[in-house]
Amino acid sequence: MNDRIRLALLYLLPKNALSRTAGRFAGSKLSRWLIPYYAKTFQIDVSQAEKPIEAYQNLTDFFIRRLKSGLRPIEDGDTVIVSPVDGVVSQFGKVENGTLLQAKGVSFSLLQLLGSQRKANDYEGGTFVTLYLSPRDYHRIHAALSGQVVAYSYIPGSLFPVNPFGVRTVPGLLARNERLITYLSSSRGEYAVVKVGATMVGSVQVVYDDQVTTNVRGGIPAEMSVNGPVLEKGDELGWFRFGSTVILLFQSGMAILDDLQEGQFVQMGQRIGEVRKNN
Numbered sequence: 072m073n074d075r076i077r078l079a080l081l082y083l084l085p086k087n088a089l090s091r092t093a094g095r096f097a098g099s100k101l102s103r104w105l106i107p108y109y110a111k112t113f114q115i116d117v118s119q120a121e122k123p124i125e126a127y128q129n130l131t132d133f134f135i136r137r138l139k140s141g142l143r144p145i146e147d148g149d150t151v152i153v154s155p156v157d158g159v160v161s162q163f164g165k166v167e168n169g170t171l172l173q174a175k176g177v178s179f180s181l182l183q184l185l186g187s188q189r190k191a192n193d194y195e196g197g198t199f200v201t202l203y204l205s206p207r208d209y210h211r212i213h214a215a216l217s218g219q220v221v222a223y224s225y226i227p228g229s230l231f232p233v234n235p236f237g238v239r240t241v242p243g244l245l246a247r248n249e250r251l252i253t254y255l256s257s258s259r260g261e262y263a264v265v266k267v268g269a270t271m272v273g274s275v276q277v278v279y280d281d282q283v284t285t286n287v288r289g290g291i292p293a294e295m296s297v298n299g300p301v302l303e304k305g306d307e308l309g310w311f312r313f314g315s316t317v318i319l320l321f322q323s324g325m326a327i328l329d330d331l332q333e334g335q336f337v338q339m340g341q342r343i344g345e346v347r348k349n350n
Contacts, residue, residue, distance in 0.1 A: 102130035109133070113207035135210055135310045143209075145305035146342040152216055152326060153304060154337040155264060156317050157209040158202035163331050166197045166320070173201075173245055183246035184265065184318070186226045187294060190254075194263065196323035200331065200343060201245070203316050211310040212266065213339050215319055216346065218257035220279045220299025220308075226250045227290030228268070245316065249290065251275045253308060259346040260325040264308060265318035277309035305340055321346075 106127055110117050117124045120136045127133035146153050162172045169191065170178040182191040204210055228249040249268035254261055266275045279299040302308060328344040337343060 100129060103128060105130050106133045109206075113205070115207050119209075131312055135312060137211065138209055143305075143338055143340040145340040148345075149217075150259070150345045150348055151304075151342050152319075152321075152328075152344040152346060153213075154202065154339055154341050154343050155213045155215045155308065155319065156202055156204055156211075157338050158204040158317065158336070160331050160333060160335045160337060161201040161203045161316070162333065163200040163328055164198070166194055166199060166323075169195060171199050171201075171245075171318075179244070179246040184250070185252065185263070186224055186250075186292060190224075190263075193261070194320050194322055198321045198326045198328060198344075199318055200328060201316060201318045202337070204311065209339065211339075212264065212308045212317060214255065214302040214304055214306050214308055215264070215343075216255070216257045216259070216262060217302065217304045218255035218262070219301045220253060220297060221256045221261070222254040222294070222296045223277070223280065224250070224252040224254075224295075225290070225293040226252070227292060245318065248315075251277065251309075253277060253279075255302065257346075260322050262322070262325070263318075263320040265320060266309065266311070267316040267318065274312045275309060275315075276312065278307055 106124060109115075109130060110124065110133075119138050119142055120133075121139055122136070124133070127136065143157075164172055166181055169181045171181060171184070173179050181194060182188060185191050185194070226249065228247050245267055251266045251268075253264045253266070255264070268275065279297065324347060326344055326346050329342065331337075331343060
């Protein structure tokens with residue numbers, strides 16, 4: 072199948088409806104028998120899971136599994152930024168002229184990503200890193216720096232796949248798919264954790280609001296300031312119910328990324344940069 076046909080199918084398929092149906096099945100008892108096949112197909116190391124594989128009640132339960140204690144040590148240091156997830160570095164760099172790099176030769180709008188001119192102004196000139204989670208990865212999301220949850224935004228949208236083909240061929244994909252954005256205020260400044268939905272992503276859940284999920288029928292955009300919990304670096308922030316992409320955004324002058332490489336795999340808790348000491 073050539074790229075033109077594949078791209079046409081991406082646009083024509085009822086991605087949101089299919090994803091809701093898949094999410095309902097994955098949450099049903101019937102899906103339990105698929106767990107061993109899912110683990111084998113995606114070469115998941117089940118020995119890292121918090122519970123034995125037979126203890127999970129359905130495929131979603133297994134997919135959002137926690138890991139055994141101590142398997143993801145958190146890099147120490149008040150100024151150290153850690154990866155919030157297990158995933159592959161897709162892109163990274165600076166926000167320039169209101170755009171971020173999606174793939175080679177493809178950019179997307181910061182304003183469209185955040186859905187707020189005020190927030191776009193806050194992050195203009197800042198630093199970002201995009202992390203892609205494959206089906207085999209651990210899918211819980213953690214704080215990259217210690218801070219308090221001070222706001223969130225829910226932005227309905229499409230559910231294009233965020234695999235390399237989708238990212239390469241769908242203009243502005245990461246700003247078109249549904250997003251759930253968490254803003255945290257740290258001692259060094261504010262940063263955003265943008266959780267991007269994708270095909271077959273049933274929802275995104277967060278620890279500070281049980282009602283905030285993505286891929287709901289007729290979703291209504293929401294932007295709210297909250298007096299949320301204080302999360303230490305590495306504390307759980309939320310989880311994907313089937314997998315996607317996280318974009319970390321830091322305000323201008325706040326963060327310096329390490330020498331990351333496109334395609335590099337990083338684990339939650341691993342150092343990926345630092346905040347400026349004079350910030």
